[in-house]
Amino acid sequence: MDKIPQRSKLAKIYRDILDKYEGKLIFPIKDPNFYQILSIFLSAIFLFKPQPILGIFLITLILLSDWMDGAAARKYNLTSREGWMLDVVIDRISEGLMFVAYLGTFVGNLFFSLYLFNIIGSYYSIKSGKHILIAIRFCYLLYLIVITVT
Amino acid sequence: MTTVAHIVSASYITLKVANVAPNELDYIATSLISAGILDLDHLFFLIRDRKIFKKVGFSGHLHKARSPIHELLGFLIIGVVMLAVSFFNPKLALVLGLPAMIHLIEDLLVGISLPFSPVDKTEIQLIPQKKTIKIFLDVTVIIIFAILWIKYLNVVN
Numbered sequence: 001m002d003k004i005p006q007r008s009k010l011a012k013i014y015r016d017i018l019d020k021y022e023g024k025l026i027f028p029i030k031d032p033n034f035y036q037i038l039s040i041f042l043s044a045i046f047l048f049k050p051q052p053i054l055g056i057f058l059i060t061l062i063l064l065s066d067w068m069d070g071a072a073a074r075k076y077n078l079t080s081r082e083g084w085m086l087d088v089v090i091d092r093i094s095e096g097l098m099f100v101a102y103l104g105t106f107v108g109n110l111f112f113s114l115y116l117f118n119i120i121g122s123y124y125s126i127k128s129g130k131h132i133l134i135a136i137r138f139c140y141l142l143y144l145i146v147i148t149v150t
Numbered sequence: 151m152t153t154v155a156h157i158v159s160a161s162y163i164t165l166k167v168a169n170v171a172p173n174e175l176d177y178i179a180t181s182l183i184s185a186g187i188l189d190l191d192h193l194f195f196l197i198r199d200r201k202i203f204k205k206v207g208f209s210g211h212l213h214k215a216r217s218p219i220h221e222l223l224g225f226l227i228i229g230v231v232m233l234a235v236s237f238f239n240p241k242l243a244l245v246l247g248l249p250a251m252i253h254l255i256e257d258l259l260v261g262i263s264l265p266f267s268p269v270d271k272t273e274i275q276l277i278p279q280k281k282t283i284k285i286f287l288d289v290t291v292i293i294i295f296a297i298l299w300i301k302y303l304n305v306v307n
Contacts, residue, residue: 033276037259037277040259047163047167048167081272082273085265085270085272085274086276088265089222089258089263089265090276092222093225093255093258096225096229097251100251101244103232103233103236103240103244104236104237104240104241105240108236109233109237112233113233116226116230119222119225119226119229122222123266126269126270
């Protein structure tokens, strides 16, 4: 498979919104890999179980850096299939680091299971050309917001 | 990254995350083994393909001397084991699997990977590095984590 897998119709809804603002993003560093490495280190903080408020802040930064690595690649014509693959791997690593320390709790086991599902989904995406993954970091962000507010 | 660097870094981070006390020797031993055992993967391929490696050398080719367990598939296998064990002993699940996860992450950060092997053999590299920088990183990691290990174990005395 030579092409980058196509996103689902559901994913295209939020992608279209993000694409509108992509042109306005400022990139202090042009190399997309910088934002990917940043994403890993921010995710590693979850190993030490930060408080929900800090967790919300960190996930927002992680999702922002995940957006920026693709946006930087598109802006500076650095997109490639290898770059897409790297992005998928970094996303899986980020998810693994975020939820591994919460294993043993119901929520931790649930999100960790979804992370394992996403790994399988990543292989399926490569094989089929269809990008099917669950936005579990975004779902965890919503969960943290709900438990903080209630 | 060398096996020693993997062992000292991945196991130390895990012991801190899992709150393992310095006198919990069974957990410490488990984390050390988990952090290093993945590199046995290299041994099989280095022996099987020794004639090829004698010609081309190991530098820049070690990613070809390992199985898909060193890639995304390894995260899946480790994750399934961790999830299963977590229902009985969450601390053991962490100590058993997290060092191996960190080992894989370190290999991804500092080397060439074939993340979707065996389905796809595309190579990726996050941080291209010269050999001297890799050696410097290895030595730095070993020194830093050796100091941290000494401080950690000295808590007992």
